Amino acid sequence: MISYMDICGKRDRVEDMEIYTGADVVNEQLARYGVKFGIYKNNEFKEQLFPFDMIPRVIDNKEFAYLEKGLKQRVKALNLFIADIYGEKKIIKDKIVPEEFIYAGSGYLPQCEGIVPSKGVYSHISGIDLVQSKDGTWYILEDNLRIPSGASYPMIVRGIERRSAPSLFTGKHIEDNRNYADMLRHTMDYVNCGGHTVILTPGRYNAAYFEHSYLAEKTGAHLVSGHELIVENDHLYFIDYSGRKERVGAVYRRISDEYLDPMSFNEESVIGIPHIFDIYRKGNVALINAPGNGVADDKGIYYFVPKMIKYYLGEEPILNNAPTYLPYYDEDMKYVLDNFDNLVLKDVAEAGGYGVVFGNKMSKEEKEKFIAMLKAEPRRFIAQEVIDFIDIDIMEKGQLLPRKADLRAFVLMAEEPMVWKSGLTRFSRNPDSFIVNSSQGGGFKDTWVLSQ
Amino acid sequence: MKLLFSNEVKEHRFSLKCIPHDTDMQKIENIDVSVFPDNITGKDIDSHGNITIFGYTKELHDSFGFDVEGTASTGLKDFESAKELHMVGMYKYQTKITAPGESVLDFSKKHSLESCSSNEEKALLIMQNLNNEFEYRQGCTDMDTKAEEALKGGCGVCQDFAHIMLSLCRLESIPCRYVTGMMIGEGRSHAWVEAWDDNRWIGFDPTNGKVVNDEYIKISNGRDFRDCLVNQGIFTGNVTQSQTISVIVNEEQNLIHD
Numbered sequence: 001m002i003s004y005m006d007i008c009g010k011r012d013r014v015e016d017m018e019i020y021t022g023a024d025v026v027n028e029q030l031a032r033y034g035v036k037f038g039i040y041k042n043n044e045f046k047e048q049l050f051p052f053d054m055i056p057r058v059i060d061n062k063e064f065a066y067l068e069k070g071l072k073q074r075v076k077a078l079n080l081f082i083a084d085i086y087g088e089k090k091i092i093k094d095k096i097v098p099e100e101f102i103y104a105g106s107g108y109l110p111q112c113e114g115i116v117p118s119k120g121v122y123s124h125i126s127g128i129d130l131v132q133s134k135d136g137t138w139y140i141l142e143d144n145l146r147i148p149s150g151a152s153y154p155m156i157v158r159g160i161e162r163r164s165a166p167s168l169f170t171g172k173h174i175e176d177n178r179n180y181a182d183m184l185r186h187t188m189d190y191v192n193c194g195g196h197t198v199i200l201t202p203g204r205y206n207a208a209y210f211e212h213s214y215l216a217e218k219t220g221a222h223l224v225s226g227h228e229l230i231v232e233n234d235h236l237y238f239i240d241y242s243g244r245k246e247r248v249g250a251v252y253r254r255i256s257d258e259y260l261d262p263m264s265f266n267e268e269s270v271i272g273i274p275h276i277f278d279i280y281r282k283g284n285v286a287l288i289n290a291p292g293n294g295v296a297d298d299k300g301i302y303y304f305v306p307k308m309i310k311y312y313l314g315e316e317p318i319l320n321n322a323p324t325y326l327p328y329y330d331e332d333m334k335y336v337l338d339n340f341d342n343l344v345l346k347d348v349a350e351a352g353g354y355g356v357v358f359g360n361k362m363s364k365e366e367k368e369k370f371i372a373m374l375k376a377e378p379r380r381f382i383a384q385e386v387i388d389f390i391d392i393d394i395m396e397k398g399q400l401l402p403r404k405a406d407l408r409a410f411v412l413m414a415e416e417p418m419v420w421k422s423g424l425t426r427f428s429r430n431p432d433s434f435i436v437n438s439s440q441g442g443g444f445k446d447t448w449v450l451s452q
Numbered sequence: 453m454k455l456l457f458s459n460e461v462k463e464h465r466f467s468l469k470c471i472p473h474d475t476d477m478q479k480i481e482n483i484d485v486s487v488f489p490d491n492i493t494g495k496d497i498d499s500h501g502n503i504t505i506f507g508y509t510k511e512l513h514d515s516f517g518f519d520v521e522g523t524a525s526t527g528l529k530d531f532e533s534a535k536e537l538h539m540v541g542m543y544k545y546q547t548k549i550t551a552p553g554e555s556v557l558d559f560s561k562k563h564s565l566e567s568c569s570s571n572e573e574k575a576l577l578i579m580q581n582l583n584n585e586f587e588y589r590q591g592c593t594d595m596d597t598k599a600e601e602a603l604k605g606g607c608g609v610c611q612d613f614a615h616i617m618l619s620l621c622r623l624e625s626i627p628c629r630y631v632t633g634m635m636i637g638e639g640r641s642h643a644w645v646e647a648w649d650d651n652r653w654i655g656f657d658p659t660n661g662k663v664v665n666d667e668y669i670k671i672s673n674g675r676d677f678r679d680c681l682v683n684q685g686i687f688t689g690n691v692t693q694s695q696t697i698s699v700i701v702n703e704e705q706n707l708i709h710d
Contacts (some may be wrong), residue, residue: 093538103545110542110675113499232508234494262686263467263506274465274686275506278496 107294461689527666
């Protein structure tokens, strides 16, 4: 483990550190560029700045090489799993994954049965969340294979930092992370079925609208909303301002499966494109990421990912899951009940830091109520050992304060999986909290991967 | 099928699952489809094996409909061959429409299936029990009625019979699917159930208490009614709509086979 202080030298006074002067400038610039995310609270849309902390997370090159290897392995296996589930279902036949974890969950979409997407890629962009425990071990916390967001923040902030505090980078060997747009463009071009590449946004009231527009700008893709796309004669077209139609071959869609096509999914969707799913089935357009990926990133399925790696690749998993128990299995249920106070319990249907409860933080009544629920619906929950993950210092009002931080690594899949040599480091601003999600008020840091 | 709108609509997109497909039990020939306004743009097979046609009418129109004509040879076999058990898992789990509640659970407890040794026997018994105790009556349910609600109400139409039977079979972990189709004679479309037993799909008609035979022509199948919508569409316009479906199945000749 290496920290920013190790490579920049520790100073007695925060004011003397290189990062001290730049922070305000960078945050000001971020605000000016509109680097925000939106949240809905009490039915009202509010945009918030995503607080940025100047002290980067540092990962040395050897450690990152290990992460890279493990992440590629994991994403490969997850892709094979999705292909198998919507195809031959060998992993069910061989009883590695019990079928109720597939069919009774919400991630499996029967509409996707039998579909093989362009070039056989399902998870083009995977956001894999990791934490590092205090003993240095990395653990995978979650796989995000639907529409993982967050890459734009470290992308833009690196550029701003380099301009506003160039001395910060002098003499340090840090992997450039501004190549994400090129990686993404390559990923989209690889599966393109002929025509333009577009980024489909639900619009400016979406939480990640900044990211949609920024990625479009940086990759040179058109930023479009549903009403600008139309299906005609088995192909997808973009209608430009003059009414001209141009064929579209790849859609990096930032709207969820449910709203993608009112003819195949939620028929009340007004942001989707009617019949887009039908031409996707025919192989006339690439959808990035593939619909139906939710079957592989559900918290219940997470438990089985190490088994998938062995099953599909015949390899031992390089990266570990956090120790996880499935109350679905009697043995695990017993363990969970016996060790309730030491565990964190997660509702498999929830995301974004919601539906996560700590055994030791419940009152007696809450606990009884929860256990009754757990016994009634054991498949709905997973339990995990609480990992004491590392703190990284943040700078607040001239003070250095340790805060919990995780890392979202981005793995892009074209011919082969590629790991972006950076990532989104999120931290909890609350000293007592383990929950780092931006929707719950967390901030972010730059992530430096050392090149030597 | 004919749909009448109280006002004109435009930007009308539709998906139709109205063409029967070949199975081991039936062979479909001389199919002639006409849609009005005539705007078919594509055709495909959905994830359940159903023929789907798509279309788009941009201009204003106040009615929409289609006619399908053709010949079906039926009764070619007593069952349809099915994929292996691990491939039909999606039909084993309840959907929002078939999810059991108190009434379905009570019903299932009342009838012991202990004497049955196969899915086929279980499904047969479930069908008979349901046929005996649930009343066929139009008007006490609508298109959106769920299995539990229908059984609680005590009466319904073929769609409700099928949904309740699916719910009961799935409680027994029998993979089973909803079927939309036609029966000999004149009337409306019909619905029944297919249950999986040892790599076979066997048809059961709980409305009539009969095992499906050569009097039936299947159009589509799925997890429930929603997967088998004959006509699905979205359009722009503020209207009320009324739909009429008429089905005529005439017998041409008997195929005799021993």
